[in-house]
Every structure is written in structure tokens, then in C-alpha cells.
Amino acid sequence: MKIVTLGEIMLRLSPEGNGRFVQADCFRIIPGGGEANVAVSLANYGHQSCFVSKLPEHEIGQIAVNALRRYGVDTQYIVRGGARVGLYYAETGASMRPSKVIYDRAHAAIAECDPQEFDFDEIMDGAQWFHWSGITPALSNQAALLTRLACEAAHRHHVTVSCDLNYRKKLWTSEKAISVMSPLMQYVDVCIGNEEDAQLCLGFRPDADVEGGKTDADGYHRIFEQMIRQFGFQYVVSTLRESYSATCNGWKALIFNGKEFYESKRYEINPIIDRVGGGDAFSAGLIHGLLTKKTQGEALEFAVAASALKHTIGGDFNLVSEDEVESLVKGNANGRVQR
Amino acid sequence: MKIVTLGEIMLRLSPEGNGRFVQADCFRIIPGGGEANVAVSLANYGHQSCFVSKLPEHEIGQIAVNALRRYGVDTQYIVRGGARVGLYYAETGASMRPSKVIYDRAHAAIAECDPQEFDFDEIMDGAQWFHWSGITPALSNQAALLTRLACEAAHRHHVTVSCDLNYRKKLWTSEKAISVMSPLMQYVDVCIGNEEDAQLCLGFRPDADVEGGKTDADGYHRIFEQMIRQFGFQYVVSTLRESYSATCNGWKALIFNGKEFYESKRYEINPIIDRVGGGDAFSAGLIHGLLTKKTQGEALEFAVAASALKHTIGGDFNLVSEDEVESLVKGNANGRVQR
Amino acid sequence: MKIVTLGEIMLRLSPEGNGRFVQADCFRIIPGGGEANVAVSLANYGHQSCFVSKLPEHEIGQIAVNALRRYGVDTQYIVRGGARVGLYYAETGASMRPSKVIYDRAHAAIAECDPQEFDFDEIMDGAQWFHWSGITPALSNQAALLTRLACEAAHRHHVTVSCDLNYRKKLWTSEKAISVMSPLMQYVDVCIGNEEDAQLCLGFRPDADVEGGKTDADGYHRIFEQMIRQFGFQYVVSTLRESYSATCNGWKALIFNGKEFYESKRYEINPIIDRVGGGDAFSAGLIHGLLTKKTQGEALEFAVAASALKHTIGGDFNLVSEDEVESLVKGNANGRVQR
Amino acid sequence: MKIVTLGEIMLRLSPEGNGRFVQADCFRIIPGGGEANVAVSLANYGHQSCFVSKLPEHEIGQIAVNALRRYGVDTQYIVRGGARVGLYYAETGASMRPSKVIYDRAHAAIAECDPQEFDFDEIMDGAQWFHWSGITPALSNQAALLTRLACEAAHRHHVTVSCDLNYRKKLWTSEKAISVMSPLMQYVDVCIGNEEDAQLCLGFRPDADVEGGKTDADGYHRIFEQMIRQFGFQYVVSTLRESYSATCNGWKALIFNGKEFYESKRYEINPIIDRVGGGDAFSAGLIHGLLTKKTQGEALEFAVAASALKHTIGGDFNLVSEDEVESLVKGNANGRVQR
Amino acid sequence: MKIVTLGEIMLRLSPEGNGRFVQADCFRIIPGGGEANVAVSLANYGHQSCFVSKLPEHEIGQIAVNALRRYGVDTQYIVRGGARVGLYYAETGASMRPSKVIYDRAHAAIAECDPQEFDFDEIMDGAQWFHWSGITPALSNQAALLTRLACEAAHRHHVTVSCDLNYRKKLWTSEKAISVMSPLMQYVDVCIGNEEDAQLCLGFRPDADVEGGKTDADGYHRIFEQMIRQFGFQYVVSTLRESYSATCNGWKALIFNGKEFYESKRYEINPIIDRVGGGDAFSAGLIHGLLTKKTQGEALEFAVAASALKHTIGGDFNLVSEDEVESLVKGNANGRVQR
């Protein structure tokens, strides 16, 4: 199935292993970015996964294009031009030392693009699904307009739309986010994000009676109900991370389709190899699940298992096959050697 | 003491660290193979450890010979010739992601050897022990014949014989295994393998009353008794692995000499650095233990400690000294720095 | 503030990751040494941290000087000359396999120095603190004399003196240690070391009634009281390590100022990336804490948090900022990504 | 333009730098193979470059597919299945020490394919050019049949066909080669190969009077004339390598279109970074040149410059752009930094 | 002697060895920049070498500071703040393939600095020499103003000023360069640059009669005479590079002090390990030479030898000692092992 994602792909520059920035004498080059990560996962699951972005014509831009092609992403809608590939520096923590990210993404080609360079009617033609995240419109006014144009075209072409709210305080204020994101919610069918994201991106205020018990399943159920009432989503979905340390996390997720509420199995991941891209692996798993599974519960279990596996893989991309995810969904978590 | 092992040595090709195959841009070259791993351990413990195999004359064959020589294995009985060194690709899992092995060992020199190239009377002359595993006869009909010739020569020269049953479904069917392995059991003094291996390799069927409780010590005791009755082994030995994840395992072992049943201390290994070769480290530790310790219990504790240490060492070979194993047997498991 | 440390800086030569010595084909070069590690931490916290030592003029000596300069240590008092840079080989254990250290530090430039090459009146001029450890006088008779000259100059210049007893049985006997160290205690204000170090370095014998309960806080309290009575320290401080394995340790510390006894928060570190230098990170954190915090308790919490973080960083040096330590003191131990 | 290539893609396993096989502890993974190398070059020049082959479904097969996708090759016609990816081990020489190649390509998926798995009418539909080399039919009888079916389909679809004779004595005898290759020459428009290849692959015998002067341009002219007369080629083309050492080569080429003979500029390449794939880079440059340039001379100059550049690039693939080749054709060979 | 340099320090990100950008999976981190390179050389020669710049407070900025400290540069005048460390990507060519540089330095902290953050009266106090290059004022209007303020302060403090014209067409037009650079020439005592740089940066037009023979020594003599006449320099100096390939260059230099013209020895460098920073190594050698040698000829020979050695060292910094340069000046170029 043709699935469209829109966003930025950056180069992550990281010291080897658990090294600190100031110890590094080389950086691993790890291409990634929220929607690009989703695109790679979807290509892994066999879809025609089209990533829409803008990248410079020079070889550094080509590195990003090649990384996507390598894993089967359709790059035909990537516009070439502009000066910079966005970067971020990341070091990987351990135990009580957190991982650390330093962004150097301002002035990237996609942030300074002219939205007219993209023909969204051509892009959305024949597509089944369009996914974006709150990071993209946060990049710049041009990127916000770009996102709106993409949503409108998706709407015209009857494409299902999912949005990972993903509020990033380094990129914009909550006020700005609300002014940009709120009007776009009319196009969104599947909303991925917890109540805090909804508050910061959408100005959502949970009812008083919900506030009290929001950390249990019942609390989430009521919050999700209210979000659907307010924004008209078809699904509200959220992951729940329990951070014990940089090395060990608990991980599960919740979904509500307006009628039924479902809570997934919980995974304890120890050790975490790389948690960057965990949420994106979840979004991709969810999209694949909702497109191919019978129930929202099966879709959610696929998404949670896929993203749990992501934590065991270095880099932003979730390089697992559908079979590997299904095997974990079925309970094969004992790590015995596959010969 | 002169100890003979017979089998294949392959090159394991592995991505760095926990990398996936599709992320790799180079492979670590890790020589190994069931009996070769046993041979290296025995050389480490000070024996004249003779590994018998066939390897091509070219430099890739030489890589395997050199790896054995480096760790003190006597390679004088390795026949040189043939076209291929067997390979296997392996990636190392983490948490709930299992390690994965892809074999490329068909047509290896040892599998296509002419058994007449080996002079087993010379090889077994002066030897104390001969060890082989179920992998070797599974390689090909020639290799099965080779194994039989080796067993017969060992018998002629009054050499103690141990066999690690090690059923591998990728190499042969249970039917084929039974037809090849069963006739060889008359030569085997020490049988290493659990009841499942015995079933698949030897057609062993535990009595009905044993079936029920087979997972506790008592159950194993009765199964081992029945195996000795049926095949005339001097010892039956088995390891027990509890797989919690690719990173954390429990590990212990059991031995029965026809009279007494002994269950070893249990180790919890976390993190596992590399579990490939853990069983071979156990076999080598057991052989060394039975040759040098007063009781089967002491032999088994040496074997279990040796193989627990193997899990903390990268590569197939268990590069530990006798002193290091003894130190762990004595309870020094707290990991304090040895200065 | 100007802080002086005196000691040896060596090159640690280590296989990659958890590799064993005999597997290595290259060694990481990791400059370090007790007091040098303290010096780097203090430079990280913004002090004028002067490390006093002797290093050959050749490029291998320069490697050590450059490592100190890189992290902001003032190297102006390092005398250049002599033939050798001290070395130590170290491999990093995992699970029940301990890390292992092989020293090759005899005949290093500092051990064979002429104490007259150092002008301690110039060095101590304007200094606030002088730190040394029991390793330095253990290196050689010259180094012992050097330490005494430094202590005397510190005393003349009214510089606070801390000493990490740090008994090393590979370097000297307890008898020799006591004869050298005891006369130096008159200059020491802050004694870092447990009762075992005190016994071996100072000939300290805890009262009979203390012996019984020495492993609980109350026991330590009474031992510390006795040490202060006997040696006249202003503070006695000790860390407590619980070694579960080479990968997982518990870690906390105790301080007594003659009046109040304080026991720090306990950290469980899993996985340990590199525990070498953990004690030095503690000493540096304590010095910084005592110089800048209001209470001994705050100083100790800073020191324990700093050294817990050290365990998550490769190499001897504790490459953390004051802010990062403070963040952990405040309880941010969940390892969430810092964006 | 749609261009089809047919052949094997292998993994080259190589020690780092100039290391010898027996020194290696890891192998660089370098995907490559005659026609695959041509396909990558053509994708670099902007064509729809379709590589036709068979590769196992497992991850090692996927490594090869991903390498092609990374550089823009269309992999839709690659059949998945079979057991092995062909391998070759290669070490890189220096000065008077030659590079060395050890093949391990027998039983590769493409060599054991069923030609019916490929739909050449679909593959050749809309194609402008089809390129193959003498290596492909040499792999096995199935591969020879596969090549014939491809040639016939190309003929049916009026696709221009080029063939690089590329005789490999390790793969077949001259007799076998002649019996397979000769009947295929009727489909070939552009023959790449020198008179020695023509002799071994096609049974070509130059006239007596040509023999004498064959090493100068005039000699080649007459040989090429005779080859065209005998086999009906549209073009005969050959490269000329002068091997001074493993590090320094001279490099030029010759072309004859039945009327005019053209000899290219000569390049001296020093140092050679990697000469594997130099001939394939030439073939790709020639195809691109003949498709887009006005004269055979311009096409040949593009081909020679492209392949000269290949010698300065590690790996089989010629990762240069059309602009970079054109710049060298124009004479920019002084190596000044491009800022 | 206190020597001040002003400019940008960037991180060069480079593939290993001769790898191309699109092949890279990691980048070497190589700190460097015209004036920073000069500063490191001068610290190597024993001067108090103060580098003035602005760098972000975060760890990526710290990497640059630490690199300078490691090699002994005084970093006390580096202002911390701003968002970006300038970057440039560089791949290293070979033979006829040129090295390639892609800049990503816009919006670096130094380019967006507020010149008031720098106290040049304090900086120039006690300094003997101030060096800058045409790159610094080209970065931005703020950086141009910064350069002017520095020159004026140097003038007030009677500091000798050298300028490497270094025209970079990617940073500014010749018109802009002339308008900024010309007024600054009144402060410059030593002008480093050829007649082309003088044309583009200063609007210099050689007399018609000079034009003709400008490529021989006589031609340069007359051009230098004219430059001194026009701009009042004390010395005009220029290097001459003969680019045979990316691997082999000829290298010499010329100096004119208004009276005498001197042409240096010529070096042929083969292979070049890294030519980036060659010109900066020359500038540093010249400054050191003019400060410490008796004649301009000796100074020039030191500078040329120093920069020839730079070509044999990876990275921007010329990590050679004064002794090593002197040894080459004396003619020890045969590369015999120094034991």
C-alpha cells in the first residue's frame, strides 16, 4: 500500500558506544528523523513508503537519500535543493547517566523550503495513509504551511491521516504550537500522543474529575474519550514509558476507538541499545496494524512489540521484519538463538 | 594428556556489537565450531589438544589453522585440501531480540573429505580421550563415515570417548540422525545431552512415569538412569539453560554416573557477552574435570563454572585459564578488579 | 580556586569493550592515575587544578601531558625528563568475570625523580587545597620523600590537605606503608579510606567493641571517631562498594567531622561502563563539596553522585560537569533523554 | 533511460587497507560483481538501471539488495530464493605484491536458479540497452541458459546489447566458453574485450599478418576490423592496462565502429586505491557515452575517464557523478581541492 | 612570546582514509580552521599562543576548545555562547580525484558574535604578534568589524600584524572583499598571499610589464615590489604549489622585504597525507621564523619545511616540533627511521 510521510531527515552524529561527546574522535553517521523513521519501518513491512522532504543536492544530502533508498523507501518526492542537512549530536547514556541530544537543525533545507515546490495532489494520488508529526510544522512557518497543504491534499484524496503530536519545547512555544496544530486536527483520524502533548499542542484541558486518576487505565480511558469528543479523532493512542534508568525501561501502550479501550502487554527492556526512534517505530507499527489487523487490540500489540524491538537496535531505524514482530507478539521473548 | 577432537572449524562472520546483519559494513572473523571450541579449551588447560579436520590449502583455510595454533591446539592431524571453509553468519541479540545464525557451511572441505585421508590409528595412538559431537556426522555421509572410523580406532586404542549429542535440525532429520548415531553409542563412555537430544538423535523414549516430572532433578535422575540402561554410558550429563532474554540466562548442569546423581550450583549470567560456544566450554570443562578431579561433582562444578565464564567472553573460544575457573568454583563471583 | 594534586599519570592500555588481553589486536590508550583523575575532575568543576608529576620529554610523555591539558588541567608544574611513562594493562570484565589489571609501572619517571626538581614553595603558593594518595609514596623512596616535601610545603602555606589512603599490596608491604604514611598524617586534614586501609597504611587497630558491629553505620561511626582521636583528622570519609558482579555494584559513602556522622544516599549502578577511577571521582567530588557546600552532608552527596556517574563513563577521568552531578543529587536518575 | 544488466552480485570480504588475509580480524563487506558494478554506475548517471539476478531471501541476500538500492539501482527484477550469496575474499597488494582473490561463489543462488523464474519479456519491455558479461554464462549451465533467454528477449524487444567478454579461467575452459558464447554473439552490438578474450571466449584467430604488430594501435585496428567482420558487431572496444606495480598503472582504451578507429587519452594512476571494478566502470561509461554523446570518441573518453576515477575509489562500485567524469575528461586532473 | 590569532575553529567531518562521502558510516572529527591551525603550530614552537574566537557553551563547542588546549593553545580569550560550531565536510582524494569540501559554517557563533564581547586591549596587551586571515572578515559583517577592532588594538599596542589574504569565493565577492580588506592593510606588516589573492582581496592590479613574466622568480619579484609600494607592507610572502595530482605536489615559497628577494628550496611531497592546513603551517612557520631567525631567508626555509611536513600529517594541525622542522631544513629528507 502507498503510504506517505512528511518531515525532516537529519544526520545524527554520535560517539561510539557509550562515549561522551568530549571523548569522541569520530561520530557515527546515523540518518533519522521522526517521520523518516516511520517511513523506513513501513517499507520494511512491505509498503510503498513515500517520504516527502527537501534535501540539498550535495553529497551530504545524498547520504540521507541513500539511507532511505537502502531500506526501500520511495524517495521520488524528495525535492533537492537548499544548503543544509539538519544535524543532531547525540550521546548514549548508561545507568543513571541520561542520553543527551544537541540539535543543529536550524536552517535545514526542509525548514527553508518553498511549499510550492511540492505537488501534493500527485503525492497523495493513490495513497492509503498519510502520517506526520508535530515536529514538522514546528520547524518553521514554511514547514507549517507545508504541513497544512499536505493535510488538505490528503483530505481531498480521502487518505487516512495520523499525527504524532510530539511536542518539542526547543522548537516552539505551546502558544505557537496550539495556533498551528489546532486547525489541523480536523484532518486527523488517528491521534498519537498523551494528555500532556495534547495540552501543549492542542490546548486540551482534561475535565477536573479526570485529572485525579489520570495515571491508571481508567484515567486514560476518560481522557481519551474527552479528546475524541473534542477533536473528532477516530482513534486516540498513547505509549507509556517507565524510565528506571538509561538502560532499563518499561514500555506499553493504550488505544481507544471511541467505543473500546485496550491496554497492551507490558515489556521490560534491559538493556536498551538505542531508544531514539522508539516512538516512531510505534507509530509505524500502529499504521501497519490498523491497515492489516482485524482489531485495534491486535494493531496495538503489533505496534508495542515493534517498538520494544526498536529499543534493542542501534540507530533511529527499526530494522525488523514483520515476522520478527509477530514472533514477539506471540510471546517469543526469551532470546534463544535463532538458527 | 593427549586429547583428540574431530569436527569442523568454521569462520563466524558477525557484525560489531549488537548490530544487525543489514547494518553491517564489516564482519568480525571469529573462528569456531563445536569440537574446535572444545579443543581450544583443553589446550588452555594444558593438554596436548589435537584437533582433526580438513581445511583448504588457501589462506582462508590458513586463517582457521592459525586461530587454533594461536591458542595452542595441535594442528598436525588437519588434512589440507578441498575448496571451502564453512561459514556462518551470526548477529548478537539483546533483551527480547534473539541472536540469529545463518549457515553457509554446505560443501566445506570436511564435509566433502575422503575418510581415507585420515590415519586414525596414528591419531589415537597415545590418546587419553576422544571427543566428538552429533554435528560432525550430520555434515555429510563422508563425515558420518569419518566419525565411525574415529570411534572404532578410539575403541581399538582404549581411548575414552565422549559425545555431545547436539541435534541440529538444519543439518539432518531425526530419522537420519538415529540411523547414524545409534550404532555409534556402543563406543561412547560419556554422553552429553538432554532427553530431547536423546530422543531426536537416538530414538530414546523415556518411560511414561518419567515423562511427568522430567523438569525437576528427580525427573532427570530417572531419565539418566534409563539412558544408561539403554545405551551403556558410563556418565550421562546435561546442562540446563533458563532463557530469560538474549541478555540474561540461568545456567546449571546435572551428572549421573549410574550410581550417584549430582546437580551443580546455578549461575545467573547478566549480561551475556556471547553465548555461542557455551555448551562446548562445558564439554571441555567436563573432560578436564573427569580426567583430573576426584569426584564427578567436582568435575561438573568445574564444567559449569567454565561455561558460565564463556558467556562473558566474545567469540566461540573459552579463553580462560584453569585458575580462573577454579576461582569461580570457589565462589569468587563478585567481579572485583583483579590487580 | 588553586588546587594541587601530586602523583603519577600512566597510560592504561585496554582491549576494546569486554575483550580479553589475548584477543586484543589493539589497545585503547587511556591516560589516568589516582591523583591525575582527581585533577581532571577538579578542572571540570572550574578550579585551577595543578597536577604535579614528572614525565619523559618524548612523545609518549607528551601524550600524558596533552590528555591533562585537553581537560583543562594546569600542567606547568610537571617536570619533564626520565625514561618511562608508567603503564598498566587492563581488561574489562562482565558478569562474574572480574576486570583484570597488570601493572608495568616500575621505573617510571616520577618513581625515579629527584625531589629537588620540584619547587613546592612555588607550587603551594596561593593554593587552597592539596590532595595526594597512598599510591604516590608507595612508588619509590624518592616518591615518598617527594610526598613528604609536598606535605611540609602545604603545611607552611596553610593549605588544606586530603589523603586517600588507598593501600596497594603490589606496591609495598603494610610495614613499609606504616613507616612512611604514619608520620605524614600530621599534615592531613581530610582522610579518605576505610578501616582496612587505615589498618594497612597506618597500623590503626579498632577497639575491640567496635570490631563486632563494624559493617553497619553505627560501627563505622565509632571507627571514624577513633581514627580522628588517634590521627587528628578534621574529617574521615569512606565509600562503601557492594560488588554483586563486574557489571552491577551498589555504591554509597560515609563522613564524620568529629561531631556528626552522615551516611549518603545509595546508588545501584547497572551496567557499570568503567569502574576504574570511581574512588578518585569521589575524592574530587568531596574536595569540591567541602570547598563550596554548606554542610558535610551536601559535600558527601555531591561526591557520591559524581562517583556514581563516573562508573557510567569509559576511561579513568570523570568527564561530567558540576550541573550534571547536581542534577543527579537532586534525584534525576531516570535516564530520560536530555534534549 | 531503462538499462538492463544481468549477472551475479557477490559480497567481497576484504581485510582493512593493505592487510593480508592471515592478519585480518575483520573483513570489510564490499558488495560487487561485474554487471552489478555496471548497474550502479548507470544509476549514478541518472538512468533507470535494472539489475537482474537471484538472491536468497535471508538477511545476507538482503545486504546485497540494499547495497544496490542505496545507490539507486532498480531491484524489482531480482528473484529472491536459493541458499547462498556468492562470496570472494580479496586482499589488496602494494608495490610488487599483487592483490589476491579467492573465490567462494559456487552454488550461489543465481548459479543454481531456474531460468523460468525470470520474465524477460517484462524485463526488456521499454529497455534501451542490455549489458552482460562472459562471467554470467560461465557460472553454470542454468546461468548460461538464462543469458541466452535474456539475449533473445532483448533481440525481440529491439534492445541494444553489449557484452564484456571477460574470460575467467577459474570458471570454465576455453572450449566450454566458445561453445556457449559463440552462438550468443549474433545478439551483441557492442563487444568489449581484447583479442585474447576473443580468442578464449569466441575461438577468434587473428590473421597471421595482424599477429606481428598487435601491440600498437595499428595492430589493434586490424584485429578489431577482423572481429567485426567475423561476428558482425557494431563496435569493438578494449581497454589497455599497463601494470607497473600493484600501486601504479597506465590506462587507456580503443574503439572501432567499423569505419573509424579511435585511441583515447592515457592516464597514469598512482596510487591505485582499488582496481577491482575498473573494467566495469569502463563498460558503464561506454554505454552512457554511446547513448548520450555525439561521437564514439567522446563516448570512449568518458568511459576511460570514468574508469580511471574508479581506481581511486575503494570498493567495486564507481561512485562518481557524471559531472566529475566530465571534469576529468576536460583535463582537470591536478587534484586541487574542490571547495 | 605572546602571539594572538583571531578566527573561526570548525569541526572538519571526514570519511576514513580516501573514502567518499556517500560511502561513509562515520566521520573523523578534525578540529581546524585557518587561524586555529596557525595557533596550534605556534604553541608547538613554544609560544604563548592565544586563539581568539567564540564558541557555544555546549559540549560540541567544548570539543573545539579541548582540541586547542590539548596542543597547548591558550584559550582564555575564547568567548563562550551562540548556537553553532561551524562545520565542514571534507573527503580526501587520490591520484586524479580531487579532495572535496562542503561547508556548513553559516550561522556559527563567531559569525554571529557581538564584537563588544571581546576586550582587545586586554588581548593585545603584551603581545608580540597578531595574525589573521581574509577568511575571518569574510564570515559576516560582525566578523569584519571584529577584525577591524582587533587590528586597531594591535596597532595601539605596537603589535606586529600578519595577514594571509586567502580569498574564498564561497564566502564573499571580490567587491565586498576589497571594500572590507583594503582599509585594513594599513595595519598589516606581513602580507601572505599571491598576486591573485591581492587582486581579488585588495583590487591590486599588477603593472602591464609585470603581467607577462609573472610566473618566474623575476615576475614575482616585481609584483611583490609593486605590492609593497602600494600597501606599505614590510614583507610580501607567497607559497607556490605545483599540483600534479591529489597525491603529489611540488611546494616552495618566495619572500621580499622591500630590498631583497628570496626563493626557497623546493620540496616534492609524495604521497600527500593531508594537504588541508598546509598554508596555515606555512604562516605559523613564517611568524616563528621572522621572530627568531636572523634572516628572511632562514625564516622562509623554516616556513616551507614546516608546511611540507604538514602535508604528511593527517588533520588540520601541523603536529611537528621545532626540532623536526630544523632537521628537514638541514636536509634530512630521506625518511630513515629515527630510533
Next chain:
Amino acid sequence: MKIVTLGEIMLRLSPEGNGRFVQADCFRIIPGGGEANVAVSLANYGHQSCFVSKLPEHEIGQIAVNALRRYGVDTQYIVRGGARVGLYYAETGASMRPSKVIYDRAHAAIAECDPQEFDFDEIMDGAQWFHWSGITPALSNQAALLTRLACEAAHRHHVTVSCDLNYRKKLWTSEKAISVMSPLMQYVDVCIGNEEDAQLCLGFRPDADVEGGKTDADGYHRIFEQMIRQFGFQYVVSTLRESYSATCNGWKALIFNGKEFYESKRYEINPIIDRVGGGDAFSAGLIHGLLTKKTQGEALEFAVAASALKHTIGGDFNLVSEDEVESLVKGNANGRVQR
């Protein structure tokens, strides 16, 4: 044939590639040493090559033992004990920058050995050849005694003795060398070394009439005649190196058997990968040649070709086969790929 060598094996610690010491963050571990290098070559040529030395029991000593075993050297006569493995640091030059060696070999186990630990009657029993160099007796008085004992035993057992004079000014003075070496010459059959070595090690003074023309073949002829007259050697042999740069050398050799003088082919090596061990490769080639070839000329050509190849191989050991040397002797120096 059983061949005995006596000497030290050290670990060479080297930065990667052409990196300088102060740039290194890891060292390659390269075991080597004059006689050890000879031993490895002889094992490569199929001899029972016994290396006699002393090495510590710890793992660093084991690294050296394993390196020898890996390449087939018989290590049974290596005594284990003592504290240190000798080290040397080496960086590899390029162009006009020389390679640089810093020794850290004092106090190595072999230098501090007790000669009584070695049973030379057992060692020389059955041996054909004994080789040593002037480095071994230079290590210490014990090592000098050890060398004498070995020579005497060789004499008793009628073993041919070769000596590479190899004067090292860092290890001893010429006076000391002459006093130790001269009395040992009575045992030497084959003397390897030029007239300068003979002067410094043996106090040799060429006749006045020889001095004049000593640099041409005729001059060498007369010097060699005089050396044989004076010391009673059977052969005098010397290599001749022309050092153009660290990257390019000329290389040939001369031999005189008392009757005939022979001058070998000359090789130009460019680039040199690693010249350390070149002389040892020559000695080994000469020993093998004299033992297996018909004439001294053939022996010398084998030795020169072997050592030319050594320059193209990283590390001290000459990892070439007899076939590879023979191929170069026959003139195959064009570096064409061996498939």
C-alpha cells in the same frame, strides 16, 4: 629442518596508519623483534622454527607467545617468568617525514633472565642452523652470557651459525659491543652486516686502499674479503638500502663466499607499507636459501625478494609463502591481481 633463533620478542605499539604518537587514541599491538621475525619467516617456509626467549607468565607475555604460535613457530623453549614484556612505540612516517621509534625495553624478562634457565644442549639437539643478532647480547650482561652459551652449544652440536651484526647505539657503546661480540665470531659461519656494523661491533678496520671505493661493488668485494680473512666467516652478506623518502626505497644485497662475489637484482619499493623487519626478512630468506638452493646467488635472490615483499606488509613479520617469494624472484613484479 630444525632452526633455532635466540632473542627478544617485544610488542610494538603503533598509531593507526600514518598517525603521529600525539594523535593516537589507540595503539596497534604488533609483536616483533629481530630474531622473532626471522623465526616467523622460517616457519612460513616450512621449517621447525624454534624461538628461544623468556617471557612473563601473565597475559601480556602470552600475547607474544600466541603471536609466534599463530604463525607456526615452535615455542617450547621459551622460558616463562620475569616481570616485563619489552615494548617499543613506533609511528610510521610518509614522504620526508621519517618513521620514529621510542624504546621501552629495559628490564624485559629476557634481559633480566638467568642463563641457567635454558638448556642449550637440548635446544641445539638435532638443529641445522642457529641464528642470532647483535641486539641480543646488547640487552644486558645476562643476555650476553646467554648468547655465548647458545653459541658454544651450537658449536658442540655442529650447528651452522649465522649472526646479523645489527649495531644499536641506544643499547650499548661500540667499545662494549666489540668486547662482547668479537670473541663470539669464532662460532659464526655466516656474517650479515655491512662494513659500518663490522667496525662498530667487531672493531673491523678496512684497509686503506679499500676505503676509497667502498661504495661500489668492487669496494664491497674487497671489504668482504678482508672480513673473511680476519674473522674466518664462510659467508659475508650485506643489504644495501637507498632511502629516497619514508615512502620509497631502493633495495638490493651482496654476498661473498670467499671465492665468488654476487650482487643481487635491485628493487624499487614504492610505497613502503612497513619497513620494520625488512632486514630480518632478509636474514630468514638467506638462511632458507643457503639451506635449500644450489648457489649463493640463488640464495641471495630469494633473500632480497623476500625482504622486498616484507616492505609491502604491515607489522614486523614477513607473512609471505615460499611460492610468493619465488614468483617475485622469477620477475612477476607487475602487481596484477592473482585470481
